[in-house]
Amino acid sequence: MILGIDVGGTHTDAVLIDGGKIIKKTKVPTNHDRLLASLLAATNGIVDKATIPLLKRIVLSTTISTNAIVQNKIDRVGLLVASGPGLSPESISAYPDIRFLSGSINHRGSEMEPLNREEADREVTDFLSEGIKNIGIVGKFSTRNPRHEFELRDIVGNRACHVTLGHRMSGHLNFPRRVATTFLNEAICNLYQRFAGSVADFALKQGMNIPIYILKADGGAMELARSLEFPAQTILSGPAASVMGIMATTNSREDAIALDIGGTTTDISIFADGVPLLEPFGVAIEGRKTLIRGLRTRSIGIGGDSVVALNDGNIQIGPNREGPAAALGGQFPTPTDAMIVLGLTRIGDPQKAIHSLIPLAEYLHCDLQETARMIFTETCRQIASAAFQFLNEINNKPVYTIEALLTDRKIAPRSLYVVGGPAEQMAPEIERLLETEFDVCNCQTHIPVNYEIANAIGAALARTTAELTILADTERGILTIAEDGSQVAIPANFTLADTIQVCCERLREKIRLTDDFVREPEIEVIESQEFNIVDDFCTAGKNIRVKTQVKPGSVGECK
């Protein structure tokens, strides 16, 4: 039995799943000031003394990290940054407490300029005197050689209450994003640790002595204990839960488009062979681009409650929401009101819906039905158009080898999954528009069952995901594992196959250590390249790059 809980902005949903079947489900309002009370209320509804001993796993998704960042309720973070030559430090200066240090590492991981320890020590002392106790340490190319980050950590010693090292955040190269990720990780770490501590206490008091997992932005689960080091990974896990819910409830292996149509926004995601796509580098939050591995979603300001207005004589949908639909007591006409007028849905007061559309109809010289039809079609068209554009962008992403360019696989959606309030009413129209106006053909609509608790299902069934990046440089005789900063000596005849083997083994260990459910993780090699290092026209060694991952997936399907 698995217990899945989604702590959303409005509701907290919980679901109990056994052998792929939903045993019980519940929905309670979220109390933001007392999240644990919400958890308790949701859990009490579906588990009792008899079921608790049968539970094997609890998975939670939470908005606590996201909300802290969005509402700027974060701690001060002292950033120690060794930026080296390149982009101007000014371009990453949008942090209140950032200090640039000397010292640099190059693209191959060689030290080009040593750290200045006195300078670093002065900056740390300065931070402490200002009362800053959270420190982020980031070096350019630190995933190629984390030495400077380690040295700086030793200089900080136990003077700070918490330290994040940049290279631990991701194996990807991208210095400004590494700074942003490190910053966010430190900024929410105290808050998150308090939350995680309470969750653990709560489970213990309930007699749930089982592994607890937290959903990450990439739709994978992470053990609660491990998440303490990586709180930033839990941001944006709400949309991830929704996408994973669609994946678990449809169990498709096809290319697909998924739409989650809410009141204010519609979230779009794309599946390749049934697996949701990930952001190439990482997700963005509040305008900060990060290295946090996350599902590739796009949000547009169109939903059932979007304000409908006239702009230059044309109907404009959204992007604002000003309360509920007119039929439900709102002040402005919305797509929901149009659907009520068209008889597509029966909620609220139809008279209020009609009343709200009258001024628009008069201006457009159309009858009410026609006006409602135009609003409805325009809403669906904008959603279809955004989905098409998103798909197009993904299909045109750059590649860097001739083989990849010539054999480029395009995503051709066969299914359109639609969830959210107006899903049933809008899906057929969106499918029609995709085919007639955007040439996305043979894409069949599906409305997943149980979509009102898709997020909780998605959380419940998410499996552990991870990524590992290795650079083996046989000229220098060093193999570097980017994400944990470890370096080992390798012989000159170390090969690409050897590197792939090490990368797979290390990732397997990492997954096994943290997830009892996954005995044989499906490891995928997502990058494997080998280059000659040539010195004076002679081959001096090899530069080998390997990246492996366990992609997002479900521990079982759900019907």
Next chain:
Amino acid sequence: MATKKLKKTGLIFFPAFDWAISPTHPEREERLLYTQDQVFEEGILDFDNIYEYKPQIATAEDINRAHICVPDALSVVTESHLISAGGAITAARKVLTGEVDNAFALVRPPGHHAMLVVHGARGFCNVNIEAIMIEYIRSHYGHKRIAVVDTDCHHGDGTQDIYWNDPDTLCISLHQDGRTLYPGTGFINDFGGPNALGATINVPLPPETADEGYLTVIDRLVLPILDEFKPDIVINSAGQDNHYSDPLTNMWVSAQGYATLNARLAPDIAVLEGGYSIERALPYTNAGIILAMAGLDYSHVREPDYNPDKLRQHASVTRTIAEEIEQVLRLWSSRRNMKRNLVGDARCLRRNKNIYYDTDGIRERQTETVRICDDCGGTVTIESFASTGNNILAVILPSRCCPECRAEGEESYGRSKLGKYNHIYFQDRTTGIFLSK
């Protein structure tokens, strides 16, 4: 340095990680590997004004607008050449449609040593990616006046050859003196064909020319000439082998020098050419050029081993450059009076060339005849005999071809017969028609 006005910059980055001439050849798989590392690590692709595009794949039709390939276009190239030329075309398309303000095709293999007639590869080049791009622009976006500023350390002899007789394509090449470096050409007196005098400009620079020397030539020679020529589009053949660490050349230019040069020249399109210091130079020069094109601050881009004291240009080099600038400008200002002396009463002018394809080991003997014309570049006829056994005749009508040149060219192709030639070609740069027999 304060940030200048931001520009929308298109980047076509295609490192072709699976293609090399040979495993230890300078033109090999990892040539742009460390450049990719630097570009990714600096987060350059995250700037809102930088747009990355996938290269399109050039076609035989695209190549046939710019070259006479023997026996045909697809026999002299591999997929990598089609992608690299396609990358340059994509860069041009994004600029010409106004999607971006400028674009940089960071692609390989390079192309500026590939001449009009192609029997094989020379100087690591099979086809001329800038010329293919220029002819694509003219066939899709109408006739344009185009200037190519070639800042590769080697003379851009291929581009010069293709546009030798075209008065609407200005080819300026800045390069290390041909007496000291491959391909051994590109002297000041090489000034263009009889109908296009001044449309070819060569500035051979002495070894150990540093940032200062290059920037002086840009400021005092290139920019004033561009001002007079008034091109619709400026293209930079951005070879990066003037770098002080390049293994094949003897110049002293730094990443700062490259970025500053780019900022002053402000090309609409830049296309990567040579540059073989793959670890010590390319990551920094390319990052500098991208930032400069996008109007971003490049003042902190420098090589880890950069030492300005070691790269201070000698006074003798500065003097030589100043004299050369004077000579070229004198020639440029008298370009309109040169034709009469050169041509006299002749109806056509002929030149003989011996071309060596160093990469493929082919020798070619060529006779090029151009019709003297005051209205267009003049119809060109080429007879070419290669050591491969291929003997060919080619008739080339210029862009903006006048009726007389057209009549003569069409008549000449019409009456030509195979026999002593294996192939006969007809290329019309005005209509894009390409025929062969």
